[in-house]
Amino acid sequence: MDAHLFRRFAQAAIPLLTGARLARIQEPSRDIYTFNLDLFSRTSSLGRKVQLVLKCGRKDPFLFLTTSRLSANQAPSAAVMRLRKYAGGHSIRHIVARWQERELWLLMSGSMPALVRDRDGTETAETKAVQEGFAAAGTRGAADTALPSGDEDTRLVWLVLRLKEGPQLVLAGPNEGPQPEDVVWPSLQELPEALENWRSWPVLSPALRRTIARLSLEDAAALLVDLETGTGDLFCYMKDPEREGEPPVMARISPWPLPGVTDLREEIREDILPAFMQAGADLVLQAAARQQAKRAAEPWIRKERKLEERLELQQDDVARLTRMCSRREQGLLLQANLWQLQGSQRCPSVQVLNAAGESVELRLDARYTIRENMERFFHTARRGERGLARVAERTRALEEELRAVRAQKEACLLGGPVPEPARSGQQPSQEPVPNLPATVQLFVSSDGFVLLRGRNARGNQDARRIASPHDIWVHAEGGPGSHVIIRRSHGAQSVPERTLDEAGCLAACRSWLRDEPSARLTYCEIRHVRPLRGAAPGTMRMDKVLFTRKVAVDSSLETRLARAAERS
Numbered sequence: 001m002d003a004h005l006f007r008r009f010a011q012a013a014i015p016l017l018t019g020a021r022l023a024r025i026q027e028p029s030r031d032i033y034t035f036n037l038d039l040f041s042r043t044s045s046l047g048r049k050v051q052l053v054l055k056c057g058r059k060d061p062f063l064f065l066t067t068s069r070l071s072a073n074q075a076p077s078a079a080v081m082r083l084r085k086y087a088g089g090h091s092i093r094h095i096v097a098r099w100q101e102r103e104l105w106l107l108m109s110g111s112m113p114a115l116v117r118d119r120d121g122t123e124t125a126e127t128k129a130v131q132e133g134f135a136a137a138g139t140r141g142a143a144d145t146a147l148p149s150g151d152e153d154t155r156l157v158w159l160v161l162r163l164k165e166g167p168q169l170v171l172a173g174p175n176e177g178p179q180p181e182d183v184v185w186p187s188l189q190e191l192p193e194a195l196e197n198w199r200s201w202p203v204l205s206p207a208l209r210r211t212i213a214r215l216s217l218e219d220a221a222a223l224l225v226d227l228e229t230g231t232g233d234l235f236c237y238m239k240d241p242e243r244e245g246e247p248p249v250m251a252r253i254s255p256w257p258l259p260g261v262t263d264l265r266e267e268i269r270e271d272i273l274p275a276f277m278q279a280g281a282d283l284v285l286q287a288a289a290r291q292q293a294k295r296a297a298e299p300w301i302r303k304e305r306k307l308e309e310r311l312e313l314q315q316d317d318v319a320r321l322t323r324m325c326s327r328r329e330q331g332l333l334l335q336a337n338l339w340q341l342q343g344s345q346r347c348p349s350v351q352v353l354n355a356a357g358e359s360v361e362l363r364l365d366a367r368y369t370i371r372e373n374m375e376r377f378f379h380t381a382r383r384g385e386r387g388l389a390r391v392a393e394r395t396r397a398l399e400e401e402l403r404a405v406r407a408q409k410e411a412c413l414l415g416g417p418v419p420e421p422a423r424s425g426q427q428p429s430q431e432p433v434p435n436l437p438a439t440v441q442l443f444v445s446s447d448g449f450v451l452l453r454g455r456n457a458r459g460n461q462d463a464r465r466i467a468s469p470h471d472i473w474v475h476a477e478g479g480p481g482s483h484v485i486i487r488r489s490h491g492a493q494s495v496p497e498r499t500l501d502e503a504g505c506l507a508a509c510r511s512w513l514r515d516e517p518s519a520r521l522t523y524c525e526i527r528h529v530r531p532l533r534g535a536a537p538g539t540m541r542m543d544k545v546l547f548t549r550k551v552a553v554d555s556s557l558e559t560r561l562a563r564a565a566e567r568s
Contacts, residue, residue, distance in 0.1 A: 289489030324384030481511025
């Protein structure tokens with residue numbers, strides 16, 4: 001995320017976020033932090049509840065708002081617990097954007113007592129760490145700040161969102177605050193020298209320098225004048241979807257038109273926050289989902305590699321045992337010519353006639369007689385035949401296991417069943433978790449989405465246990481039936497209508513409406529579905545329904561989608 005792109009987001013988001021209440025802080029995956037916010041503004045087009053998502057790090061950091069909440073599905077780390085302790089449950093009183101450094105400073109409501117000192121009066125390690133972090137960020141005096149002041153023995157809580165380092169806490173004195181940036185724009189005459197000494201000009205970000213290198217000097221100066229105002233449209237570059245029926249994917253977003261981009265379709269967006277929302281879903285969440293799916297599939301990939309190595313060893317055994325079986329032909333030749341040989345003779349080789357009457361030399365073991373060599377040939381052949389039968393059984397078992405492992409690996413890569421995380425304090429298991437429960441059926445939709453369906457009441461429970469909070473739960477209206485889960489990579493991922501219809505058909509085929517020509521299905525997110533206490537087993541309570549949908553009931557769809565799952 002370029003500094004100028006960060007500036008555009010901050011300008012649009014600060015009025016919306018000021019006064020919002022920070023409800024919860026989570027870390028869904030590595031280097032991705034989410035902040036659940038209850039907005040104070042009643043005129044927001046995004047609604048009252050949004051989520052601020054921060055993707056930090058040196059590679060492709062990003063910051064955006066989304067209305068689809070991402071769930072962590074894991075215990076919070078110590079760093080997240082510390083952020084919750086000091087910033088969770090408080091409101092955002094003031095926001096300062098240091099956009100050249102790509103930092104967003106959020107002043108949280110409420111002050112806290114002065115940091116604890118040791119018995120001898122020295123500051124604790126936590127006090128020193130916080131003060132060093134604040135000193136590195138820079139402070140300013142009370143004369144330059146409009147922030148409220150308080151007693152000298154209190155600290156203001158700043159939640160700082162840094163695109164490189166991630167979220168950090170800064171506990172500052174009442175007369176301190178983030179240092180204002182010195183923003184200086186080069187003129188037309190200064191531009192050549194500024195490009196040579198770009199470290200002295202923070203406004204010349206790396207992305208801006210790459211663009212300027214493709215422009216003339218006059219066009220580059222005009223671009224800097226436009227960027228100085230901090231207004232204008234956003235330029236989004238779209239890529240056509242891989243599957244039919246899916247929406248186009250945003251591949252790049254920029255506050256200025258990018259020269260030389262020919263393989264992507266350019267779109268100009270006037271709504272800033274919705275553009276960032278789509279960019280975050282396509283650029284951040286999809287990439288994070290792929291990484292998470294790859295990590296989930298790693299145990300199955302290791303198991304697949306081991307099985308393939310064992311199958312290669314089985315082929316070596318087959319070749320060795322086949323050579324042992326060929327000894328029978330040598331024994332039969334000796335047996336056919338034994339009448340004209342001295343069976344008690346010991347020799348390294350003999351000349352015998354084959355079925356065509358040709359003379360053939362057989363190599364023997366000189367330690368044994370000719371008759372004993374013949375018996376050894378037959379004995380070795382029988383051992384080889386028995387070994388081939390056992391190897392064939394082992395090979396069939398390994399191939400079946402390999403097919404199951406590959407199905408689990410592909411299901412993980414598609415967002416299907418994933419290994420359960422290790423409990424706190426335990427080492428992660430090197431072997432994959434057990435296969436998909438026998439009570440749950442696996443299907444793959446025509447658009448590549450994993451669909452899970454419970455075979456019975458226990459299977460419905462197992463399917464919900466496997467699912468993530470952002471997955472979609474499907475059930476027939478008005479009566480009993482199986483639960484169908486549509487697996488999604490993240491909460492902002494859209495599901496094509498064809499997949500919605502196929503999931504509804506699977507649910508209807510195992511419901512009280514299976515003999516009807518059509519059925520109406522209810523679609524909810526798993527987070528909003530829970531068992532109804534005191535009711536019959538399988539009775540669910542839906543706190544929030546996404547929508548209902550009427551689909552045709554086609555029992556042949558089960559066979560088609562089940563075969564798709566086997567092929568994957």
